[in-house]
Amino acid sequence: METEITDRGARPVPTLASIAERVGVSVNTVSRALRAPNTVRPELRRRINAAMEELNYVPNRLAGGLSGTRSDIVGVVVTSLYYSEFASIIDTLQSALLESGLQVMLANTRYNADQELKLVRSILSWRPAAIAIIGVDHPPKVVELLKASAIPIIEMWDTDGEVIDTAVGFDHTRVGAAQADHLIARGYRRIAFIGSVRENDRRAQKRLNGLEAAAAVAGLPQVLKHTAQQGGSPALGERLAFELIEGHPEIDAIACNSDVVAFGVLRALKTLGKRVPDDIGVIAFGDNEAAGCVTPPLTTVRPDRERIGKLTAEAILARINGAEPCTTIVEWELVARESTHKKNA
Amino acid sequence: METEITDRGARPVPTLASIAERVGVSVNTVSRALRAPNTVRPELRRRINAAMEELNYVPNRLAGGLSGTRSDIVGVVVTSLYYSEFASIIDTLQSALLESGLQVMLANTRYNADQELKLVRSILSWRPAAIAIIGVDHPPKVVELLKASAIPIIEMWDTDGEVIDTAVGFDHTRVGAAQADHLIARGYRRIAFIGSVRENDRRAQKRLNGLEAAAAVAGLPQVLKHTAQQGGSPALGERLAFELIEGHPEIDAIACNSDVVAFGVLRALKTLGKRVPDDIGVIAFGDNEAAGCVTPPLTTVRPDRERIGKLTAEAILARINGAEPCTTIVEWELVARESTHKKNA
DNA sequence: TGGCATAAAGTTAACGGTAACGCAACGCTC
DNA sequence: GAGCGTTGCGTTACCGTTAACTTTATGCCA
Numbered sequence: 001m002e003t004e005i006t007d008r009g010a011r012p013v014p015t016l017a018s019i020a021e022r023v024g025v026s027v028n029t030v031s032r033a034l035r036a037p038n039t040v041r042p043e044l045r046r047r048i049n050a051a052m053e054e055l056n057y058v059p060n061r062l063a064g065g066l067s068g069t070r071s072d073i074v075g076v077v078v079t080s081l082y083y084s085e086f087a088s089i090i091d092t093l094q095s096a097l098l099e100s101g102l103q104v105m106l107a108n109t110r111y112n113a114d115q116e117l118k119l120v121r122s123i124l125s126w127r128p129a130a131i132a133i134i135g136v137d138h139p140p141k142v143v144e145l146l147k148a149s150a151i152p153i154i155e156m157w158d159t160d161g162e163v164i165d166t167a168v169g170f171d172h173t174r175v176g177a178a179q180a181d182h183l184i185a186r187g188y189r190r191i192a193f194i195g196s197v198r199e200n201d202r203r204a205q206k207r208l209n210g211l212e213a214a215a216a217v218a219g220l221p222q223v224l225k226h227t228a229q230q231g232g233s234p235a236l237g238e239r240l241a242f243e244l245i246e247g248h249p250e251i252d253a254i255a256c257n258s259d260v261v262a263f264g265v266l267r268a269l270k271t272l273g274k275r276v277p278d279d280i281g282v283i284a285f286g287d288n289e290a291a292g293c294v295t296p297p298l299t300t301v302r303p304d305r306e307r308i309g310k311l312t313a314e315a316i317l318a319r320i321n322g323a324e325p326c327t328t329i330v331e332w333e334l335v336a337r338e339s340t341h342k343k344n345a
Numbered sequence: 346m347e348t349e350i351t352d353r354g355a356r357p358v359p360t361l362a363s364i365a366e367r368v369g370v371s372v373n374t375v376s377r378a379l380r381a382p383n384t385v386r387p388e389l390r391r392r393i394n395a396a397m398e399e400l401n402y403v404p405n406r407l408a409g410g411l412s413g414t415r416s417d418i419v420g421v422v423v424t425s426l427y428y429s430e431f432a433s434i435i436d437t438l439q440s441a442l443l444e445s446g447l448q449v450m451l452a453n454t455r456y457n458a459d460q461e462l463k464l465v466r467s468i469l470s471w472r473p474a475a476i477a478i479i480g481v482d483h484p485p486k487v488v489e490l491l492k493a494s495a496i497p498i499i500e501m502w503d504t505d506g507e508v509i510d511t512a513v514g515f516d517h518t519r520v521g522a523a524q525a526d527h528l529i530a531r532g533y534r535r536i537a538f539i540g541s542v543r544e545n546d547r548r549a550q551k552r553l554n555g556l557e558a559a560a561a562v563a564g565l566p567q568v569l570k571h572t573a574q575q576g577g578s579p580a581l582g583e584r585l586a587f588e589l590i591e592g593h594p595e596i597d598a599i600a601c602n603s604d605v606v607a608f609g610v611l612r613a614l615k616t617l618g619k620r621v622p623d624d625i626g627v628i629a630f631g632d633n634e635a636a637g638c639v640t641p642p643l644t645t646v647r648p649d650r651e652r653i654g655k656l657t658a659e660a661i662l663a664r665i666n667g668a669e670p671c672t673t674i675v676e677w678e679l680v681a682r683e684s685t686h687k688k689n690a
Numbered sequence: 691t692g693g694c695a696t697a698a699a700g701t702t703a704a705c706g707g708t709a710a711c712g713c714a715a716c717g718c719t720c
Numbered sequence: 721g722a723g724c725g726t727t728g729c730g731t732t733a734c735c736g737t738t739a740a741c742t743t744t745a746t747g748c749c750a
Binding site (some may be wrong): 013050056058059060061062065066071073076080081082083084087088090091094095098103104105106107108110120121123124125126127136144145148149151233234260263264266267275288289292293294295 | 402403407410411416425427428435440443452455464466468469470493579608612635639
C-alpha cells in the first residue's frame, strides 16, 4: 500500500520561508516586504503579498519579539474587573494601543498582593514593551521587579505616592476631602463612611483619610466607619447601612466607597423609612452608569476613565519613543445630584 | 582615561545562560530544573534556584513559546468592555486560566466586523494555545482563519448557530421568547422593543426575534421596534422612550435590550408621568448590578456570566488536553421584580 | 567482575523571525 | 568611461529556550 497517513488537514502553518520559497526570493526579502515595503520592488512586493494572502500567512510574533527589539505587548495589571470600575479604562487603552500595533496582555490581581507579584512576574516573562498598572502602592518586590525591568511603567488611577516611572491619575485624598466639603456645604454634620475597604485598596483608604481630615478641619464629630473586607456590592451596602443606622440613628450623611455600595445603601434607607436627602444625605464615588438612574439620583464623584485610558496609551507610546517620565493629573468632577440636596438646609 | 561608558544600571536581563554560567552547569540543566525539577539532583536544584533568585531571573516566554510546543497564551476576543456586560466573564476566565499558567491576551472588537478580523489575525500571530471569542456569528474570513489555526476555539455567550469548535453559552432567541411570555403572563398586550441593536450584535437581534415570534404566537399586535445603532446607555434609553411614547401612547410594555438602556427608560417614563408597572411594564436583559436598586426594581434576565467564564476555562483546558469539542448550554434566569408586576392584572 | 539498566548531566539542532553586512546592478556626474 | 552613491536583494549570525540525542556516572544483579 502506498497510502500513508498524510496531513489530515493539519497543514503546517506557513512561515516566512514558505512564502520565500513559493515566490522564489530569500526569507529576508519577504520579511522586508512586511516591515519596510518601500525597500522592495513594487512588482515583487505584490507577488509576495499575493503569496501571503494565498497561504493565509500570519506572522509569528513570538519569533519577531525574540529576534527584534520590541515585543509589541503591553501588560495591563488591574485590581478588579467587576462592575465598570476599570473596564472603560481598559477599553480606551486597548483601542488606542491597537492603532500602534500594541497588544494588551491582561492580568487581574483581585486586590491580592501575592497575586500581584505573581502576575507581574508572569507578564514580565513576555518581555512587554511597557506595563500599565493600577495604583502607586505596590509590594516592595513588585517595585523592584518593575524597576529592574527597565521598561516604561505607567501607574494609573492614583498619583499620590512614590511613582516608579510615569503616572496618570489623580489624588484620592482630595476626592475624600471634596466629598466631605460637599456634605458640609449641604448642611450635613454627622458623617459616616460605608464601603468595602480591602487591605490592598489603598485608594479607598486615601479617600477615607481625606474625608476624615476634612471633617475634622470643619470641626465635625468623628466620622463613623463601617467597612468590610469583601468586594463592594449593593448587598454589602444594604447590610452595612442597616447595621450602621441601627447602632447610630443620629447619622445624617453617608459617604460610600463606591456607587455600587451606595445603591444598596439607598435601598436600605428606603426600607428603614429614612428619606434621602432630607433625613440622610448619600454621596459616593465612581459614577457608575446607573448613578443618575436610581432614586434619588446619586451624588457621586466622576473620574474621567476614558481620559486616563487615552493618556496612559499616549504616555506608553511617548515613553517607548524616549520621552521623559512624567506624572499627569486627570481631572475628576463631583456630580451633585439629588441624594445630597437637603431641602431644609 | 580608562573609564568608559559602562552599563548605567541597565544591566542585560539575565538568561538561562547567565544562571548556567554562575552555577557552572549547562543551559539545559537549568532549563530542566525549571520544567522537570525531579530530573535534577536536589542539591544542584537548590543552587540553581538560589542563583535565579539572586539574579532576579524572569524566564523569556517568547523564546519558550517559539521553541516549545505551547505558547501559554489564550486569546480572548470580546465585543465590548463597557458596563459589566462581559467584564465578569473575563474576570472569572482569567483567574481560572491563571491557575494553569495560561495568560490572557485581550482584544475588543467594539462590535466592528473589520476590527474583528484584524484582531483575530493579531491574536493568532501570538500563536495562542486557544482562543475564546464572544458569539457564534463571525465574518467568513474570521471563521476560515480560526478553523485553519487548528487550535481550540471556544465561542462564548451564544450557542445558537454554526459552532466552529466548542461553545459555552445559551440561546438568545429563547431569552426573547421568555421575555414576551413573562410580559403576556403579567397581563401586558402592546409590547415595544427599545435598545441599541448594532449591525454586528447578532445576539440582540436574536433576542428581538424571539420576542417578536412569541408575541405573534400569542396573537398580540406586532411588536413596535425603536432601536439605534449606537452603544446602549441610560441616555439612549431615555431618548428612545420619549420618542416611542410620543408616537405610540398605547404601548403598555417595553422590552429593553439591556438593563442600562432600561435605566434610562424608567427615568423617561417617570418624567412622562407614566407609572411602572401599572401603566407600562418594563423588562430588560443583563442583570446589571443596579437592576435591583432602581425604582421600581427592574425585571430582567440574568445570564450566569461567572459560570460561562469558568466553563470556558475548563473547556479550553479540556480541549488542549485532547478532549472532544462540545457545546454547553448555561442556564439563565428571568428575575421577576416589580417593574413588571402589574397590580390590576 | 562484567554487563546492563538507570539516572543525571552535556551537546546539538531547531523554532521563525530580525538586523547587520555584503554585493551585484544601475544611473549619475564629470 | 572611470568613479561613486543608491537601490534591491541575499548571507550570515544571532535572540533565549526547548527537545531529541549522546555521554558519563551510578547502582544492581548475576
